[in-house]
Amino acid sequence: MSKSNFMLDTYIEITLYDWTDASTIDLAFDEIRRLESLLSVEQTGSDLDRLAKAAGEEWVEISPETEEVLRLSKEYAALSEGYFDVTTGPLVSLWNIHNEQGHYPSQAELEQVLPLIDSDDLLVKEGHAFLARKGMVANLGAIAKGYIADQVKELLVAQGVEHAVLNLGRNILLIGDKQEGTAFTIGIQDPNEEEGVLADVVSATGKSIVTSGIDERYFTYQGKKYHHILDPYTGFPADTGLASVTILSDTSAQGDALSTTCFLLGIEKGMALVEQLDDVEALFITTEGELIPSSGYSNYQVQQ
Known part of the structure; x- marks a missing residue:
């Protein structure tokens, strides 16, 4: 049984x-809708929308789910040397990359928004959050999808579901295995090729497989492509030699945050981070097409 939306x-x-x-x-899609209404800064009246509107002025009451995601986001900001930063909201809005359209910002525009980016100025206490300076915006685009996938998996498992695939774009979350007891096989898109061309295939049970890459969302300006994974320090799309990062982990929130973090950190620092984390494997693909796996990635790789 399958349904898409x-x-x-x-x-x-x-x-x-x-x-x-x-x-x-239907319950699962209702839960996605409910969580999106809390966590999407683009939805009027959401926790994130109200947080942005009250920036620099007052604390905002938030749901337990929003609190959990904001706390997680601050943990990944610390883990990533500040590269994973959900307060990049003003920068995301400035570039406005959607449907192969976008805005190439001037230096003056960047100088206006870059000082507004700092996870240390996102404060969280029980049931409340506060953005310390006016103009700050928290955007959970790099972690919300993963968090929502985890919540939906929890809901389905509680209903008794034992074999399922949740596909939220390039966030794949597995419940158990196939009915006959074999693992699911998941293709990893080649970011340097057209949609549907695979770079590799993995086999897994109950895992999260998340990919972040230059081919997901981008636009072309003066003959050059600019993708949506923005460096909070330079204000420009990250240029680390990577075309995509795929993370295999137990939770989709972790996979979502780490795929972005590792992309921004680059090959050496990104892989060093993966190797120090338990139960996390990765496949980095460079802009030159080289595949760089973590030490335990071959345990999931389907030999072709």
Whole structure:
């Protein structure tokens, strides 16, 4: 049983392999809708929208889910030397990269927004959050999809689902294995080729597989492509020699945050971070097409 929908700015497909009750998938999509209404800064009245509007003025009451994601985001900011930073909201808005359209900012525009980016100025206490300076915006685009996938998995497992694939764009989250007891196989897009051309294939059970890459969202300006993974220090799309990072981990929130973090850190620092984390593997693909796996990645690789 399968159902798809356009939500979270991507096509989402949920497939249940051991299930006949259609209302269960509807519950899952209702949960995505509910969480998006809290976590999307682009939805009027969401926790993130209200947080941005009150920036520099007052604390905002937030849901337990928003609090959890904001706290996680601050943890990854610390882990990543500040490269993972959800307060890049003003920068994301400035570039405004959607549907192969975007805005190439002037130096003056960048100088206006870069001082507004600092996770240390995102304050969180029980049930409340505060952005310390007017003009600051928290945008959870680099972690919310993963967090939402984890929550939906939890909901489905509580319903009794044992075999399922949640596909939230390039966030794949697996529940168990296939009904016959074999692992799921997941293709990893080659970021340097057209959609559907695979760089590799992995086999996994119950895992999260998340990819961030230059081919997801971009626009062309004066003959050069500019992608959506923005460096909070320079204000420009990260230029680290990487074309994509795929993370295999236990939770999709971790995979989401780490795929962005490693892309921004670059090959050496990014892989060093992966290697120090338990139960996390990665495949880095360079702009030259080289595949760089983490030490345990071959355990998931389907030999072709």
